Amino acid sequence: MHVRITPSILNADFNNLDSEIAKVAADSDLIHLDIMDNIFVPNFTFDFGSASKIISNCPIPVDAHLMVAEVDRIGIEYAETGASSVTFHIEASENPEKLITEIKKRGVRAGVAVKPNTPFNEIIDLVNLVDMVLIMTVEPGFGGQSFMGDQMAKVAQVRAALNSTQRDVWLQVDGGISAETIEIATKAGADTFVAGSAVYKSEDPAEMVRKLRFLAENQLNNL
Numbered sequence: 001m002h003v004r005i006t007p008s009i010l011n012a013d014f015n016n017l018d019s020e021i022a023k024v025a026a027d028s029d030l031i032h033l034d035i036m037d038n039i040f041v042p043n044f045t046f047d048f049g050s051a052s053k054i055i056s057n058c059p060i061p062v063d064a065h066l067m068v069a070e071v072d073r074i075g076i077e078y079a080e081t082g083a084s085s086v087t088f089h090i091e092a093s094e095n096p097e098k099l100i101t102e103i104k105k106r107g108v109r110a111g112v113a114v115k116p117n118t119p120f121n122e123i124i125d126l127v128n129l130v131d132m133v134l135i136m137t138v139e140p141g142f143g144g145q146s147f148m149g150d151q152m153a154k155v156a157q158v159r160a161a162l163n164s165t166q167r168d169v170w171l172q173v174d175g176g177i178s179a180e181t182i183e184i185a186t187k188a189g190a191d192t193f194v195a196g197s198a199v200y201k202s203e204d205p206a207e208m209v210r211k212l213r214f215l216a217e218n219q220l221n222n223l
Helices: 014-025 046-056 072-079 098-104 147-167 180-186 205-221
Strands: 004-007 031-038 062-066 085-089 109-114 132-136 170-174 192-195
Touching: 004 014, 004 031, 004 109, 004 170, 004 205, 014 031, 014 205, 031 046, 046 062, 046 072, 062 072, 072 085, 072 098, 085 098, 085 132, 098 109, 109 170, 132 147, 147 170, 147 180, 180 205, 192 205
Parallel strands: 004 192, 031 062, 062 085, 085 109, 109 132, 132 170, 170 192
Antiparallel strands: none
16 A cells, blocks of 8 residues: 545635645645535535636645535536546435546546445445545544544445455545544555644644654554
């Protein structure tokens, strides 16, 4: 497995996003862009125009996490923005197989996400189709929430399924990832980590990204 750190700009200064992204770009694998519509989740972040501008201006690849209704349509639109990866929630999709196909047809990685109360069996049939599985370790909608350790059983389920496919599918966790929790998530099987508050509320965001990578890689080497 290969460790990837993908800082979320949800806790960054929205008025200075270019400089906020620049702080971590050299040390990060992707920038995680949380798209919320105040319908699927009770919060709003960026409209399509604003998000598209962020994606086009970002110096490193963008991982677009769509927490939106009507994702079967919106997911395709985001796949055409230049994002490197588009992840949608299974709870919002009426035809996930078709959406995955449409995203990948545009040369973009397709990911499927599940909320904490959604069991793994809801997405088990998609493991052979997607490029990434995202397990939410908080309820989606707001940054700064506490890590839900009870989701590690689900992470382990996904890891076991991915290992049996022999496909290179990333396993991402999002929510409460910090220096105190990243090793727990790595041990459960995650290899791709979204960190928002831990990075942008630290005195040195770049150093925090490096620290998170070190902790995850060290844990991975000890498995």
